[in-house]
Amino acid sequence: MLMDQTLLPTVVAIAPPLDIGVVINGAAKEIGRAAVIAVTKARGMEVAGAVDSYFVGEDIGKLCDMEEALEIPIMNDLTMVLGSISQSKDTSVVVDFTDPSTVYDNVKQATAFGMKSVVYVPRIKLDTIAALSAFCEKASMGCLIAPTLSIGSIHLQQAAISASFHYNNVEIVESRTTAIDFPSQDAIQIANNLSNLGQIYNREDISTDTLARGQVLGEDGVRVHSLVLPGLPSGTTVYFSGPGEVYTLKHEITDVQSLMPGLILAIRKVVHLKVAEYLKLCFFLVSPTPVFLWLQYSEK
Structure with a gap:
């Protein structure tokens, strides 16, 4: 008797996750050490190299206080590391935590060895x-x-865009533990996202003559105030207000660990990134559109 083929179980071939070799450039920094631990724990990827000008020769696993050494010494020659990795890994990504002045050359080197880059500088x-x-x-x-x-x-940025259509007044207050370039890139990004939406904010108080009222970013009246207080969490608060109502959006970062889910997401994304997508993501700084692209990729 022949068995009905429709009753047979269907076998579906599931491709194993990509084995992504990750090179951390700036591995000795606090964020670099956190990245090493996060990549080690992530499914389908592993630390393949560690580059920094500090702690050269030390095992990156020991530097990160991991239980076992990774047997990956920190090296200060990016080209040498990339050359070695390119011969042993089919899929590799360079994560760059270095400096604005070196990013371009670093990406060029990674590209020369057929590797894609995630840049957080x-x-x-x-x-x-x-x-x-x-x-x-x-x-x-x-x-x-x-x-x-x-x-x-x-x-927060996505919520701010949604709220901007319903409120006529908005101000951004940011806090940092040390004085860096102000306004911060986060504040600039939020202001850019809220601009050119057909809304003029703070119409009753749009003058820039009083410095204590904060800096106006763009031409639509978005104000930003920057605080520098040691011990204060690094954070951004956006205040919207209307008649009889204040709507507040607040986000604070207390530990670099909070950036690791986004980093793992970025590594998985860049492996499949095409040039056209890259161009939109590249100009994330000046366009609100790519904000939503990030939210489409979640860890399974």
């Missing part, structure tokens, strides 16, 4: 982003430049 200049955009388009190589790795920050 605060205060990166727009002309550097434009140069990277042109280079990666010519090389047909994806790259993801993240102005933030905080998923919470992205949710």
